[in-house]
Amino acid sequence: MRVSSRIDGSICGAIFHLHRPSLLHSSAAAAVSGRRGTSPCRYNIVSSHGGGCFTRDFHGSCTVSGARPQGHIRRSRGARRSLLTTLPALPPTNIHDGAFFRPTIPTTCENHTAAAVVPDITPEPPPSSQADAPAAHDAFEILTRPPPPRKPRGNLWSKDELLALVEPYDAGPVEEHLQFFRDPYMRGYAPADGPNLTVSVKRDDVEFPSYEEVMQADEEQRKILWELRFAVLSRLRNPLRTDLDTVYEIYQRLPEPRMPYIYARLRHQLLKVLGQPEKKDSKSMLRYFAVIADVKNSGMPLTAAEWNSAISFASRYVGVSTEVETESALKLWREMEQDAGIKGTDVTFNILFDVASKAGNFTLAEMIYKEMEARGHRFNRYHYVSLIHFFGLKLDTAGLRAAYREMVNAGEIIDTVALNCVIAGLLRSGEEEAADRVYERMKLLSQEQQTGGGKREMPARTYVTNKAITQVFLMFAKLGRRHPSLQPGLQRMALIHPDLHTYRVLVNHYGVKMGDLARVAKYLDEMKFFQIPLHGAIFLALFKGFYAHGGYRGSAWSEQRLNSIWQALLDTLDEGGSGIEIKTWLAIWVLRAFKKCAADPNSRVLDAYEALKMRWSLDHADEQFMIEFLASLVNK
Structure with missing residues (x-):
């Protein structure tokens, strides 16, 4: 070749x-x-x-x-x-x-x-x-012939000799040349890509604009601003007095861009109000993020509490968290720390740990837990309750008991919320007897508090009272750690008694999962004894139980008992009972229960649908969904 x-x-x-x-x-x-x-x-x-x-x-x-x-x-x-x-x-x-x-x-x-x-x-x-x-x-x-002796030379790899390998030329820094090639028109004729804004978290910037620095508004705009301020302050004083839809409607009447018309204090109050709805759903989440977008587009900073509210909305606007909500929460956390430069607080890590645990991503939950420990954040009742729930989801009852023991040793106030989390974890892990013992001790402690310290009226557990009670317990824990002698007295002030969430956990387990109707009836009688009104969640669990265990001869979940539960629901709706309203999920399981248990299923399903339609308040999209669901159910 x-x-x-x-x-x-x-x-x-x-x-x-x-x-x-x-x-x-x-x-x-x-x-x-x-x-x-x-x-x-x-x-x-x-x-x-x-x-x-x-x-x-x-x-x-x-x-x-x-x-x-x-x-x-x-x-x-x-x-x-x-x-x-x-x-x-x-x-x-x-x-x-x-x-x-x-x-x-x-x-x-x-x-x-x-x-x-x-x-x-x-x-x-x-x-x-x-x-x-x-x-x-x-x-x-x-x-x-031997080679001639070499003359000694200096360091061949010195900086000067290395630079001398290439002719010296004033080329400037590399970034200038990279910027030159990024220019689509070449030679510096491209328009600027700025301004590149950097959000500051200094106090002067967070409090910008002041009342004197806002954009000048005309007479009509000043009237809208006054209405907005009045609605926000009314909501902060009494959340049941002003609806969030009203607050957001007044805000939307401002001309765009809206934020330059609002001074800093009112802006933070508005975000606080919209970030604390009674129930976090898709509607409240979209409403809050719309205002957050206006703040960011105006170049104004967000506080750590406002970032935490955004992360909480992104992860808890649905009933069951999945990987989608987990990814959204992590994306906001990354934007909070990397783009805005605000480090996550203990509340941030508790939200991330909770959503990762509920989504079943236990590896991520453990990583968040370790990161929180590495940053030196102190645990409070939120973190301990979330840790108990974490071990309950992993079916690790030993870890659940260890987390509860650490909560007690840390001086946190033990109340119904912590014990409900323990009961739910034990039932999920199959330890029904241990869960029943915890429930019986709760009833015993409740009776002792009623007889020993005089009869005390249990406050109505609403969104406002639950939040206030939690803040009081956090304060009691700090006070008890500083003065250990006061710890027993502060613990006795916490009411430990079964509440709606306790019976919701029990009815769902023994009714929907186990099919024990006699045990469910016992819990309903005890709810009446503790003066706990019926709630839509209890009715939802009952209709799920009829659909899961009824429909055959000899079943305890018979059509006669279904009719009695159905009549109780209608009576409660007609009396205007609080906590009960017809939503799509409740209506779906009512129709499914009649389809499964009734002797003439299609006729009873149509009658139940008409009765529900007279009492619900659904929007057009939900009504269309119910019509399609009814058609598919009847044609089966």
Whole structure:
């Protein structure tokens, strides 16, 4: 196989590029020709690049070792040995000695062909006479002559010498050149991509604009601002007095951009009001994020509490958290810390831990837990209750009991919320007897508090009272840690008694999961004893139980008992009972229960649908959904 005489990128190619015959060519050729004949002698050169072995004859052709081109007779091993014995061994040297290439110890190519010593080709002119003995002798003397002593040089890898390898040129920093290539029009004619705003969290910036720095408003806009301020303050004083829809409707009447018309204090109060709805659903979430978007588009900062409210909305606007809500919460947390520069608080980590646990991503929950410990955040009742719930979801009752013990040892106030979480975790893990013992102790403690300390009316558990009670318990825990002698008295002030959430957990477990109607009836009687009114969640669990365990002869979940529960629901709705309203989920399970348990299912389903339709207050989309669901249910 023929190879071009110009081989780029290899030392072999660089040697072949020199067209001057060297002294070695003439002398070695004469020596070998005299011993083996007049055919041209060929020797091997090992290329330092490419891993191949090439052969070079004296006529200027270059072939790959192992390939025998026509017209050439490959020399025997004895001829090559004669060539090697003719040339004495050369001392090792390197490229810094002034020679372009130096021979090395003979090696063997991949095809096991012995490689001849590669001679040094010097830029000296060729001799006048060809193949004469004195010239050959001079050539051998030159080849065997020791290299001249090297002059000591400085550090070859110093900074100055490295920079001197390339011509000095005032090129400027790399960022200028990158910016030049980012310019789509080139040479600096592209429009600016700014302004690039940086949100500050300093106190002066958070309190901007003040009352004197807001955008000037006309008479109508000032009237709207006054109505907004009055509605926000009324909501803060009494959440049941002003509806959030009214507050948001007044806010939307302001001209865009709305935020420059609102001074800083009113802006934070508005976000606080909209971030604390009675129930977090998709409607309240979209409403809050719309106002958050107006704040960010105006270049105004958000406080840590406002970021926490946004993360809470992103993760808790649905009943069951999934990976979608977890990813949304983590994205907001990353934006909070990286973009806004606000570090997460203990409330932030409690929200993230809670959503990761409820979504079933226990690995992420453990990572959040470790990050919180690494940052030195102190646990409070929120974190301990979430930790109890975490072990309950993992069906680890030993970890659940350990978390409860740590909560007690930390001086936190134990109340119904913590014990409800313990009962739910034990029931989920299959320890019904342990859960029943905790429930019986709750009833006993409630009776002792009623008789020992005088009869005390249990406050109505609403959104406002629950939030106030939680803040009081946090204050009691701090006070008890500072003054341990006050801890027992502060704990006795916490009412421990079964509440609506306790019976909701019990009815769902024994009714929907276990199908024990007698146990469910017992819990309903005890609800009446503790003066706990019926709630829509209890009715929802009952209708789910009829759908799961009714519909066959001899079942305790019969049609007669279903009719009694159905009549109780209608009576409660007609009396205007609080906490009960017809939503899509309740209506769906009512219709499913009648479809499963009634003797004439389609007729009873249609009658129940008409009765529900007279009492619900659904929007157009939900009503259309119920019509489609009814059609699919009747046609089954």
